Amino acid sequence: MSPDQKHRYKLYYGNMRGRAEPIRLVFNFLGVDFEDFRMDQFTDDIKAKAPMKQLPFLEIDGGKTTLCQTVSICRYLAKSVQPDRWFGGATxxxxxxxxxxxxxxxxxxxxxxxxxxxxxxxxxxxxxxxxxxxxxxxxxxxxxxxxxxxxxxxxxxxxxxxxxxxxxxxxxxxxxxxxxxxxxxxxxxxxxxxxxxxxxxxxxxxxxxxxxxx
Missing domain, CATH: 1.20.1050.10 (Glutathione S-transferase Yfyf (Class Pi); Chain A, domain 2)
Incomplete structure (x- = not known):
């Protein structure tokens, strides 16, 4: 993680592009370091972390905040990472x-x-x-x-x-x-x-x- 990055991110999904790929694209576009955790099985211990018991979901700062739903995660990142870029819309x-x-x-x-x-x-x-x-x-x-x-x-x-x-x-x-x-x-x-x-x-x-x- 770069020294000026304020938060740690861990993205959970299967070993495929699918519904997680737009989130990965937003991370890469914004130059954000994140852990791209790709699993072969959605085990019970991981499912217990997921707010809606589904994938993908994003863990922030070791679980202080956890979000799911691809569109919601992308919107959150757009508005919270480099907000002065108005990546979510200026108005x-x-x-x-x-x-x-x-x-x-x-x-x-x-x-x-x-x-x-x-x-x-x-x-x-x-x-x-x-x-x-x-x-x-x-x-x-x-x-x-x-x-x-x-x-x-x-x-x-x-x-x-x-x-x-x-x-x-x-x-x-x-x-x-x-x-x-x-x-x-x-x-x-x-x-x-x-x-x-x-x-x-x-x-x-x-x-x-x-x-x-x-």
Missing amino acids: KTDSAKVDMMADGFADIFDMAAQAKYAPEGIREAAMAHFQKVIGPKLEIMQDILKKSKGDYFVGKSIHWCDVYILGILQALDEGEKGLLDGFPELRAFYFRMRNLPELKEYIDTNWPPANCKE
């Missing part, structure tokens, strides 16, 4: 828009996960439904990006929702080859975020190559 309106975008993409991720991990008897139908509705959902998000008048989803500044969305887009791109090909603005955003200096080293080390073409 109440911008902050609400940042939350809105993260929640919207969280819905998309949940929809994809529910289809992918549906019980075998209904998985085919669930995937067919997902493939039917995902296009219009992404079209809505692309329209919001177009109207933001910048390179990011809330104006011209990067916010934590953009980093969060990067994690969701990576999961979608990896899970459904060609999914982003019909959305040029979203695809450009995806590669713009992948190539940010704050994230590029982590992504090049930990992510597979993108399925879609830059």
